[in-house]
Amino acid sequence: MNTKKYIYLSLPLVAIIAVFLLLSFSNRKIEIINPPIDPPIDQPITEVSPISGLPCENYNRRPFAVMIAEDEVARPLSGLSSADLVIEMPVMTDGMNRMMAIYICGNPNEIGSIRSARHDFIPLAMGYDAIFAHWGGSHFSLDKLNSDIMDNIDALIYSGSAFWRQTNIAAPHNGFTNIEKLYNKATDLGYRLEGELKGYKHRVPASSDQLATSSAMLTIGYPGAYEVYWKYSPETNSYLRWRNNSEEKDFNNRKQISAKNIVIMRAESHHLENQYNDVDIEGIGSAEYYLDGQAFTGTWKKEGKDEPTKLFFYGEDSEEIKFVPGQIWIEVIAPSKKITYEIN
Numbered sequence: 001m002n003t004k005k006y007i008y009l010s011l012p013l014v015a016i017i018a019v020f021l022l023l024s025f026s027n028r029k030i031e032i033i034n035p036p037i038d039p040p041i042d043q044p045i046t047e048v049s050p051i052s053g054l055p056c057e058n059y060n061r062r063p064f065a066v067m068i069a070e071d072e073v074a075r076p077l078s079g080l081s082s083a084d085l086v087i088e089m090p091v092m093t094d095g096m097n098r099m100m101a102i103y104i105c106g107n108p109n110e111i112g113s114i115r116s117a118r119h120d121f122i123p124l125a126m127g128y129d130a131i132f133a134h135w136g137g138s139h140f141s142l143d144k145l146n147s148d149i150m151d152n153i154d155a156l157i158y159s160g161s162a163f164w165r166q167t168n169i170a171a172p173h174n175g176f177t178n179i180e181k182l183y184n185k186a187t188d189l190g191y192r193l194e195g196e197l198k199g200y201k202h203r204v205p206a207s208s209d210q211l212a213t214s215s216a217m218l219t220i221g222y223p224g225a226y227e228v229y230w231k232y233s234p235e236t237n238s239y240l241r242w243r244n245n246s247e248e249k250d251f252n253n254r255k256q257i258s259a260k261n262i263v264i265m266r267a268e269s270h271h272l273e274n275q276y277n278d279v280d281i282e283g284i285g286s287a288e289y290y291l292d293g294q295a296f297t298g299t300w301k302k303e304g305k306d307e308p309t310k311l312f313f314y315g316e317d318s319e320e321i322k323f324v325p326g327q328i329w330i331e332v333i334a335p336s337k338k339i340t341y342e343i344n
Contacts, residue, residue, distance in 0.1 A: 049104045050199025051084040051128070053325035056105035062195040064182050065130035068099040069115040072225045072244065074173040077113065080257050081250040081327075082106030085128070089332035090222070091118045091277050093269050097226045102128055103179055104195065108252055112176035114155060114163060117141040120279040126150050126308040129197040131186050135163065135175045138276055149306060151191045158185055198310070203322040211237055212293025214343050218262060220331050221338040228331065230262055232293050237324070239290065260326025263313060264288040265300050266335045279332060282306075287313055288339065291324045295341055 047059040063084070068077055070088070080086060083101035091098045100121045101111070117137030122144050125132045135155040137145065145152050155163035155175055162185035166174040186193060212234060219229040230239040241248040241257040248257045266286045269279045282302045289296040298315040311330075313321040333339070 048202075048325075049084050050195070050197045051102065051104060052327060053200070053202030053323065054084075054105060058105050058107070060195050061104055061183075062186075062191075062193050063128050063130040063197065064103045064179060064186075065121075065125035065128060065132050066101050066103070066111050066177065066182075067115050067117055067121065067132075067134040068101055068111070069113045069173060070097045070099055070226060071113075071173060073170075074113045075243075076249045076251040078176065078251040079103075079106075079108035079111035079178075080248075081253060081255060082108040083327065085328045085330065086259075087121070087124055087330045087332065088228070089118075089120060089279060089281075090269060090334075091120075092275065093271050093277050094223050095277075097222055100125065102130060107179045109178050110176050110252055111178055112166075113169070113173045114175040114177055115172070117145065117152075118276070119144055120277065120281055122150065123282055123302070123306050124311060126306070127302060127310045129195055129308065131182070131191055133162075133177060133182055135159075135172075140272070140276065144306065150308075151186070151189070153182060153185050153189070161185060200313075200328070201320055201322040202325050205325060206237070206292050210292070212343075214293070216293065216341060216343045218290055219340045219342075220264070220333060222333070230259070230290070230329075232290070233258075234293060237292060238326075239329075241329075258327070259329040260291060260324040261328040262290040263300075263328065263330045264290075264339055265330055265332045267332055269334055281311075281332065286335065289313070289315075289321060290341070296321075 048055050049059050080101060082103065083106060084104045085102045087100045088097055098115060098118060114135045117134035119138060119140040122132065122141060132150055132152040153162050162181045163175055163177045166176060215234060216232040217229055222228055225244045227244060229242050231242065232239050238258040238260060239262050249255060250257060264287060267280045269277050272278045282305055284299060284301045287298050287300040289298065296315055298313065298321065301312045303309045315321055
């Protein structure tokens with residue numbers, strides 16, 4: 001076979017192969033592969049604490065309400081700056097105060113010193129849907145807690161697991177805890193861990209031209225070493241806390257305690273057995289509010305008797321107060337006690 005004849009005989013074969021390939025590719029689905037997508041950029045947290053109004057990962061965690069000492073020897077206290085809300089209240093008429101710090105967002109590595117429960121704090125803790133943490137208590141408070149009125153964690157029972165004592169601090173001021181230990185113990189006890197609190201309303205943060213431009217000092221007439229005053233700082237729109245003429249600092253971070261909202265809650269109190277106090281924290285009473293460098297008046301209200309009803313705050317217009325996003329500090333004091341507010 002010569003070369004020319006070979007080429008002629010090959011052309012039909014080439015044509016047949018070309019037609020076959022064309023038909024094959026025309027029926028073939030072409031898959032377009034998109035390039036890999038980068039992991040999504042972290043989105044800002046939009047869910048907020050129902051109490052402080054600040055965004056946080058733990059916004060739906062059930063609150064822990066922790067009883068904290070105010071004895072002078074126990075200062076500086078640990079964990080106050082991490083609380084969403086703090087309630088300060090006399091536990092002896094014209095005597096010492098005690099605090100209850102409520103935590104949703106914060107996870108301080110140390111809270112204390114922890115002290116015994118007082119019955120007046122129990123309905124308040126119930127109103128915030130909290131698990132109540134304390135180191136024993138008065139017989140009035142233990143009678144309530146032993147009746148299963150609310151979920152609670154008592155250091156007299158769970159010391160060593162949910163609480164500990166510092167060896168370098170004298171008892172009874174050396175009791176401490178933290179949120180991780182309380183959360184683990186609450187899990188062991190089968191307590192509900194997701195919050196159901198319908199919290200407070202919050203205002204849009206004020207612009208600089210809406211804020212007070214002058215500093216001010218709010219003095220609260222607690223007795224002796226428990227006297228408190230707050231200094232308003234226009235630069236940070238915060239109230240800095242002083243106690244017994246000294247800066248109140250958090251032992252955890254060595255920073256001065258500051259709050260965005262100060263509430264004065266007026267409530268009558270009475271002696272019990274000459275060593276305890278009975279404060280009328282259920283019902284209706286007058287209130288004063290300090291936020292954005294301004295002062296307002298209104299009322300507080302808590303319905304029921306030993307019921308899980310929230311403590312509400314209203315302005316003169318009977319509308320619920322909108323708080324500045326940030327820590328709230330409630331100062332419970334008798335109507336007869338003097339409060340001074342001086343603008344510099």
